Amino acid sequence: MACLFRRAIAEQVSRVVGLPSETVAQSIRVIPVHRKHESPDFQLFVNSLLDGHSDPTSNIHEKAEKLAKKLTRDSVISEIGVARGAVTFKVNRELLTKAVLHKISQDGQSYGLNTELLSVLPKRKTIVEYSSPNIAKKFHVGHLRSTIIGNFIANLKEAVGNEVIRINYLGDWGLQFGLLGTGFSTFGCEKELEANPLQHLFDVYVKINEAAEKDDAIRxxxxxxxxxxxxxxxxxxxxxxxFRDLSIQEYAKVYKRLGVHFDDYSGESFYKEKSQEVLQLLKNKGILKTTENGTGVIDLSEGQDFSSYKAVVRSDGTSLYITRDLAAAIDRMDTYRFGEMIYVTDKSQQTHFQQMFKILEILGKDAGRCYHVPFGLVKGMKTRKGDVIFLEDVLDEARARMLQNMAAAETSKELEDPAGTAEKIGIAALIVQDFKGPLLSDYQFDWDRALQSYGDTGVFLQYTHARLNSLQALCDMGDYTDTDTSCLQEPSVISTMQHLLRYDEVVLKCLEDLQPRYLVTYLMGLGHLASVAHRTLPVKGSTPEVALARLLFFRNVQKVLGNAMKILGIMPVTNM
Known part of the structure; x- marks a missing residue:
C-alpha cells in the first residue's frame, strides 16, 4: 500500500533534510503508469521541500541529485534516481505486489480511503443539496446532472468518513403553484391525475401558461x-x-432506478414562515429598502448603483426564491451545525448563489462554509420520441438500446434479469459520458459513443467488472489467506500494482475540486490494465500456486474497480 512505501521513503529523507517525516510524506507522489516502459513508483519534488534547507544557488536538478546521493537503497527501496527536478524511487517488486494485494484484502471497501495522505483532511458534517426538481412537473432531463453529480459528491464525502446529509430541496412553492392551482380548476381532471400524476399536471401547467400570456386576469x-x-x-x-405527495411518489421511482437516495425531502414551503423572520432580520439591520412599487430590496454594492439591488420580497409581502433559500441556509446552520454545505445546480444560478452568500455575510452568518458546484448543459440528448424532455424517457432509451446491443453481442450470457442489467449498464454509460470532462462545460450527448463496449465508456467499465467476476465464478479456489504472491512479477501485474498505489491521490484530487473526471480517468486506466492482465495471465492451465495468486490479483482489482464505480454512482453488474 502506498502509505507503507511513502512512510519508508519519508523516514529516510527526513533524516537527511531534517524535516518531520509527516511533512516529507505529504510531498511524495506516485508516478502515473507509463504505457510503453516500466517506470519508478514514487517521486519527490525537492524544490518546495528543500527551500531554506539547501544551497539557493543550485538549480532544481542539482538539488535533486544532491539529495539522491545522500539516500540509500534498502529492503523497501530498490532504486533511487533523478528525473525532471524530482528524486524517484522504485520499490522492491515482490514487496510491492504482496503489500498492495494484502492491503486490498484487508481493507475491502475502505482501501485507499483512510491513508496518511487523506488523514490530514478534517472529518466534517457535510450537507449536499442536489436534484431539487419542481413539484408538479415531470422529472426534467436537466435535473439528471444535478442528481448524479450531487450523488457523487455525497458518496465521495461519505467514503472518506464525513457525516453526510443528503437534501432534496424541492421547488414546491412560488408563483408556479398559483398558476397550477388556477389551472387545475379549469383544465384539471382528478381521474387523469391519479392515473398519471406528473404528466397530467405538466399538461395543465402548459395550458394555463398559454392562457395567462393572453389574459392578465389569469395571472x-x-x-x-x-x-x-x-x-x-x-x-x-x-x-x-x-400535488406535492403525488409528485414525491413519482420522483421516488426515478431515484430508485438511478440508485439515489435522500435523507431529507425539504422544500421551499418549509421556509415560507422563516423567510418572514429573515425579512425582519434585514429590517432590524437597516438594510432592507423599499422601491417605489413596494418591492423589498437589498443593496449588494459598496455604492448606490440600483442594478446591484436584489429583490427579496414582493410588493404584496409574499416571499421570493432567494428569501426562502436564505431562510433554509440559516435554519440548517442552526439545526445541523455543519462543517460545509454544497449546492449542486446548473451554472445559470451562479449569480443567485453569489448574491445569497453575500446576503448571508451581511447578516453576519458564516457563508464561507457554503459552496456552489455549478455545471453546464447537456446538448443533443434525444430519444426515438424526438427531442427529449423527461428523464424517464432517457432511462428507458438507455435500457432499450443496451438490451438491443446485448442481444446482438456474441459474448452475451443468459441473464436472470436482462432488463435490470441493461438498465444498470445504460445508467453507467450516462454517468461516465457526463463525468468525463469539467462539470462547468456544456457537452454534446451521443448515444452511440456513450454505449460503446470499448474505449473509455461506462459500458466498458461494467464489462470489465463482469468479466473479472465471471473469472472468479469459473475458477474460484476458495481460501486465499496464505497465497504466495511472489510469482506475480509479470509487467502487467506490476503496472496494475503501480496504478492501484495512486488511488488515494485520485480521491484527494476529487475532494479538492469536487470533480468526478479524475476518478473516471483513473478507472479507465485500471480497466485497460485489467484487460491486458486478463489477456496475458491465464488462470486455467497454470500451476495451482500461480492460479491462486492470479485469482487473488484479479479478485482484488475487481474490488477496487467496483468500490470506485459505486462512488461515481454506478451499480456494478456481475454478468452481462
Missing part, C-alpha cells in the same frame, strides 16, 4: 391563489399537499 388569479396558499387557506393548502 392576477394565480397571484391571489399563491397569497391564499401563503396564508394557509385550507382548501388551497389541501390541493397543494395533494
Amino acid at each position: 392576477s388569479s394565480a397571484k391571489e391563489f399563491l397569497k391564499k396558499l401563503e396564508e394557509g387557506h385550507p382548501q388551497v393548502l389541501s390541493l397543494w399537499t395533494h
Whole structure:
C-alpha cells in the first residue's frame, strides 16, 4: 500500500533534510503508469521541500541529485534516481505486489480511503443539496446532472468518513403553484391525475401558461391563489399537499432506478414562515429598502448603483426564491451545525448563489462554509420520441438500446434479469459520458459513443467488472489467506500494482475540486490494465500456486474497480 512505501521513503529523507517525516510524506507522489516502459513508483519534488534547507544557488536538478546521493537503497527501496527536478524511487517488486494485494484484502471497501495522505483532511458534517426538481412537473432531463453529480459528491464525502446529509430541496412553492392551482380548476381532471400524476399536471401547467400570456386576469388569479396558499387557506393548502405527495411518489421511482437516495425531502414551503423572520432580520439591520412599487430590496454594492439591488420580497409581502433559500441556509446552520454545505445546480444560478452568500455575510452568518458546484448543459440528448424532455424517457432509451446491443453481442450470457442489467449498464454509460470532462462545460450527448463496449465508456467499465467476476465464478479456489504472491512479477501485474498505489491521490484530487473526471480517468486506466492482465495471465492451465495468486490479483482489482464505480454512482453488474 502506498502509505507503507511513502512512510519508508519519508523516514529516510527526513533524516537527511531534517524535516518531520509527516511533512516529507505529504510531498511524495506516485508516478502515473507509463504505457510503453516500466517506470519508478514514487517521486519527490525537492524544490518546495528543500527551500531554506539547501544551497539557493543550485538549480532544481542539482538539488535533486544532491539529495539522491545522500539516500540509500534498502529492503523497501530498490532504486533511487533523478528525473525532471524530482528524486524517484522504485520499490522492491515482490514487496510491492504482496503489500498492495494484502492491503486490498484487508481493507475491502475502505482501501485507499483512510491513508496518511487523506488523514490530514478534517472529518466534517457535510450537507449536499442536489436534484431539487419542481413539484408538479415531470422529472426534467436537466435535473439528471444535478442528481448524479450531487450523488457523487455525497458518496465521495461519505467514503472518506464525513457525516453526510443528503437534501432534496424541492421547488414546491412560488408563483408556479398559483398558476397550477388556477389551472387545475379549469383544465384539471382528478381521474387523469391519479392515473398519471406528473404528466397530467405538466399538461395543465402548459395550458394555463398559454392562457395567462393572453389574459392578465389569469395571472392576477394565480397571484391571489399563491397569497391564499401563503396564508394557509385550507382548501388551497389541501390541493397543494395533494400535488406535492403525488409528485414525491413519482420522483421516488426515478431515484430508485438511478440508485439515489435522500435523507431529507425539504422544500421551499418549509421556509415560507422563516423567510418572514429573515425579512425582519434585514429590517432590524437597516438594510432592507423599499422601491417605489413596494418591492423589498437589498443593496449588494459598496455604492448606490440600483442594478446591484436584489429583490427579496414582493410588493404584496409574499416571499421570493432567494428569501426562502436564505431562510433554509440559516435554519440548517442552526439545526445541523455543519462543517460545509454544497449546492449542486446548473451554472445559470451562479449569480443567485453569489448574491445569497453575500446576503448571508451581511447578516453576519458564516457563508464561507457554503459552496456552489455549478455545471453546464447537456446538448443533443434525444430519444426515438424526438427531442427529449423527461428523464424517464432517457432511462428507458438507455435500457432499450443496451438490451438491443446485448442481444446482438456474441459474448452475451443468459441473464436472470436482462432488463435490470441493461438498465444498470445504460445508467453507467450516462454517468461516465457526463463525468468525463469539467462539470462547468456544456457537452454534446451521443448515444452511440456513450454505449460503446470499448474505449473509455461506462459500458466498458461494467464489462470489465463482469468479466473479472465471471473469472472468479469459473475458477474460484476458495481460501486465499496464505497465497504466495511472489510469482506475480509479470509487467502487467506490476503496472496494475503501480496504478492501484495512486488511488488515494485520485480521491484527494476529487475532494479538492469536487470533480468526478479524475476518478473516471483513473478507472479507465485500471480497466485497460485489467484487460491486458486478463489477456496475458491465464488462470486455467497454470500451476495451482500461480492460479491462486492470479485469482487473488484479479479478485482484488475487481474490488477496487467496483468500490470506485459505486462512488461515481454506478451499480456494478456481475454478468452481462
